[in-house]
Amino acid sequence: SFVPSAGEISQLAVAHLESSDKPIVSFGQGCEGEPLLQAGVIEEAIRRIRNSTSRGTINLNSNASLPASVKRLAQAGLTSIRVSLNSAQEIFYSRYYRPKNYQFCDVLQSIDIMKQANRFVSLNYFILPGLTDSNAEFDALCRLLATHKPDFIQLRNLNMDPEWYLGSLGFQSTD
Numbered sequence: 001s002f003v004p005s006a007g008e009i010s011q012l013a014v015a016h017l018e019s020s021d022k023p024i025v026s027f028g029q030g031c032e033g034e035p036l037l038q039a040g041v042i043e044e045a046i047r048r049i050r051n052s053t054s055r056g057t058i059n060l061n062s063n064a065s066l067p068a069s070v071k072r073l074a075q076a077g078l079t080s081i082r083v084s085l086n087s088a089q090e091i092f093y094s095r096y097y098r099p100k101n102y103q104f105c106d107v108l109q110s111i112d113i114m115k116q117a118n119r120f121v122s123l124n125y126f127i128l129p130g131l132t133d134s135n136a137e138f139d140a141l142c143r144l145l146a147t148h149k150p151d152f153i154q155l156r157n158l159n160m161d162p163e164w165y166l167g168s169l170g171f172q173s174t175d
Helices: 006-018 035-052 067-076 090-097 102-118 136-150 162-169
Strands: 024-026 057-062 082-085 120-127 152-155
Touching: 006 035, 024 035, 035 057, 035 067, 057 067, 067 102, 082 102, 090 102, 090 162, 102 120, 102 136
Parallel strands: 024 057, 057 082, 082 120, 120 152
Antiparallel strands: none
């Protein structure tokens, strides 16, 4: 697939950041794959952007699977990250995302890295009645919020057949 160069990305981003009110540039929108897999290109683009302007927000929409890459991006000038989660419980997160070469703890570490760098963290939290309104999920989410302190939560409906989804997760309600 086509990956634009850091120069091409930064040229377009700087033009937007310099000419817009409350400008934001964002890497990754959920349909083109995980942007952290192109962290080198993104890091260079962010450095070039920040060498040209300090205006605006540079955001990353991500699964936050690679904490070392998140740290490099934060050091380069990334100002916010939106992390997608279907559950604050590792077992159901893992059954949904089926992570390869990372674990749920890596996602949490990426959140912590951004918070330690004084950056903005939002959660893109997928909700589906049955799981996300269970007592166990509520307790796990409260622990995640208290421990990792994201700045914002966006609730998104998980538009999926609930019987198939809950069955594929092996979710058994105890409420």
